[in-house]
Amino acid sequence: GNSVTQMEGPVTLSEEAFLTINCTYTATGYPSLFWYVQYPGEGLQLLLKATKADDKGSNKGFEATYRKETTSFHLEKGSVQVSDSAVYFCALRAGGGNKLTFGTGTQLKVEL
Amino acid sequence: DTAVSQTPKYLVTQMGNDKSIKCEQNLGHDTMYWYKQDSKKFLKIMFSYNNKELIINETVPNRFSPKSPDKAHLNLHINSLELGDSAVYFCASSQTPGGIGNTIYFGEGSWLTVV
Numbered sequence: 001g002n003s004v005t006q007m008e009g010p011v012t013l014s015e016e017a018f019l020t021i022n023c024t025y026t027a028t029g030y031p032s033l034f035w036y037v038q039y040p041g042e043g044l045q046l047l048l049k050a051t052k053a054d055d056k057g058s059n060k061g062f063e064a065t066y067r068k069e070t071t072s073f074h075l076e077k078g079s080v081q082v083s084d085s086a087v088y089f090c091a092l093r094a095g096g097g098n099k100l101t102f103g104t105g106t107q108l109k110v111e112l
Numbered sequence: 113d114t115a116v117s118q119t120p121k122y123l124v125t126q127m128g129n130d131k132s133i134k135c136e137q138n139l140g141h142d143t144m145y146w147y148k149q150d151s152k153k154f155l156k157i158m159f160s161y162n163n164k165e166l167i168i169n170e171t172v173p174n175r176f177s178p179k180s181p182d183k184a185h186l187n188l189h190i191n192s193l194e195l196g197d198s199a200v201y202f203c204a205s206s207q208t209p210g211g212i213g214n215t216i217y218f219g220e221g222s223w224l225t226v227v
Contacts, residue, residue: 102156
């Protein structure tokens with residue numbers, strides 16, 4: 001079956017530090033890959049996505065590259081801010097299906 | 113304009129009660145979903161409807177019954193609520209399945225607490 005594995009949290013960083021949140025996946029076929037973000041007390045928002053190998057999704061300074069050879073979609077940001085504190089979810093959608101499979105989420109805390 | 117809206121946002125109720133959560137999307141999508149987020153933040157799909165037809169029904173107790181009066185609405189009714197039903201329930205929608213990379217848009221969640 002399909003699955004997504006994310007690094008355990010919480011991840012605590014100082015403001016302006018470099019962020020990497022690891023995500024690897026197992027899927028049949030060629031999935032589309034997504035990062036969603038959940039700010040405290042809020043719902044899920046799509047952060048970025050990539051639909052085929054070597055695609056790079058980017059938004060709000062965050063980036064992730066679809067690496068088929070390593071089945072990974074790691075999230076990166078060069079300089080985090082306190083306002084980036086949230087829970088980040090990696091997810092995949094396999095083939096023509098309409099079901100998102102989520103990772104367990106990684107909590108990010110950014111401190112001054 | 114909120115694309116996917118669900119009500120209520122917060123709901124505290126006693127064990128054994130029956131409650132409903134309503135969801136509406138104004139994106140013109142054909143497919144709607146209910147996801148459950150447990151206390152450890154784990155998200156899992158419960159149901160999916162396409163044009164008012166049930167197409168995904170994960171292993172969910174039959175106390176949970178989705179109802180889709182039209183393709184813009186998908187309500188979730190829960191009978192005989194149990195403590196373990198306490199969670200955040202997210203409604204979502206997307207274009208007709210099959211589109212590569214079709215984005216699923218989520219509502220803001222409904223925080224259900226059963227006491």
